[in-house]
Amino acid sequence: MSILVVGSVAFDALQTPFGKVDRCIGGSATYFSVASSFFTEVDLVAVVGDDFTDEHLAVFKGRNVNLDGLERVPGEKTFFWSGEYGFDLNVAKTRDTQLNVFAGFRPKLHQRHRSPDVLFLANIQPELQMEVLEQCRRPRLVALDTMNLWIATAKEALTRIISKVDLVVINEAEVRQFTEEANLVKGARRILALGPKTLVVKRGEYGVMMITKDAVFAAPAYPLENVFDPTGAGDTFAGGLLGYLASRSEITDRELRRGIVFGGVLASFTVEKFSLDRLLEITLADVQERYQDFRALTHFDDFDV
Ligand code: AMP
DSSP, rough: EEEEEOOOOEEEEEEEEEEEEEEEOOOOHHHHHHHHHHTSSEEEEEEEETTOOHHHGGGGSSSEETEEEEEETTTTOOOOEEEEEEEETTTEEEEEEEEEGGGGGGOOOOOGGGSSSSSEEOOOOHHHHHHHHHSOOOEEEEEOOOOOOHHHOOOHHHHHHHTTTTTTEEEEHHHHHHTTTSHHHHHHHHHTTSSSSOOOOOOOOOOOEEEEESSSEOOOOOOOSSSOTTTTTHHHHHHHHHHHTTSSOOOOOHHHHHHHHHHHHHHHHHHSSSSTTTTOOHHHHHHHHHHHHHHOOOOOOOOOO
16 A cells, blocks of 8 residues: 655754754655655655755655655755744744745656555645645545645635545644634534544644544643654654555544554654654654553553442
C-alpha cells in the first residue's frame, strides 16, 4: 500500500525559549514523509529551489520515500518559513513566510502517481490541494491538513477542498477560527457537516480528539519532560496516523485509534530536538516501545463499586 503526499519542503528559521536556528530543513511534506515512511512507501510531490541540494535530500535517504515527484527549479529559492514560540509551545507565531518557488508551483502528477491508495494533502494553498486531488483516481482515503493563514486568506477554496476529503487533521484554534464557534465539539460537528467522515483535532500538549458521526475518541500527548521545538509535530502526527492507516487493509474505528496513538508517538519524538534531528535518529522499535508506554499511560480498570 502506498501513500502520496503533496505539501511543502522548506527551510525554516526557528526560535523557541530553548534555542534558535537560522536555517534548518522543514516543511509539512518533509515531516509527513519521514514519519509515514516508518509504515509504508511514500511518494512525495513538492517543489524546491536549487538551494535545496543533494546534501539536504539526505533526510529522505534510506527511507521508503520516492522523490520522483519532487521538482527542483533552477534559479529559484526554496519555500521559507520563520516561526517563533513563547513558553506556550502550542502557539506558533509566524514571523515570515516566503513562498518563493511555491508561488509558481502547479503540481502535475506523473501518470504512476495518479492512483494512490491514500492521498494526504499536507498544508499548502488549498487551490493546490484541489489541483492534486483532481488529478487522482479516487483513493481509498483522502486527508488534509491546513493552517490559520489559509483560513484567513483562502476560506472559500479551503471549504471546497474540505468538502471533498474523508479526513481532516486540524488544530484546536483552527477549528474555532474556521467555524467561529467557541465550543470545540460543536465546531467539529460543523466541519463534519461539510462532508468529511472523520475530524482529528490536534490539541498540542493536551493531545488529540477524534470526532466521527458516531464516536469521540481522545488521547493525551505523551508526557515529555523535554520539549524543545514543536515545529513539525502536527505534520509528523499526520504522517504517523496516515502512514499507519495506509499499511492496513481496512480503515476501521479501531485502526483509526491505533493510528492516532502512532501519530502521537512519532510527534513526541519530533519535538525533542530541532527540525527532523530526533525523528531521523529513531527506529521502528523505538516507536513500538513508546506505543506500549502510551498504552500503560492511558490504561485504567473498570470500576467495581
Ligand atoms: P507544523 O507541523 O504545523 O508545526 O508545521 C511546521 C511546518 O510547516 C514548517 O516546517 C514550515 O516549513 C511549514 N509551513 C509553515 N507555513 C506554511 C505555509 N504557509 N505553507 C506550507 N507550509 C508551511
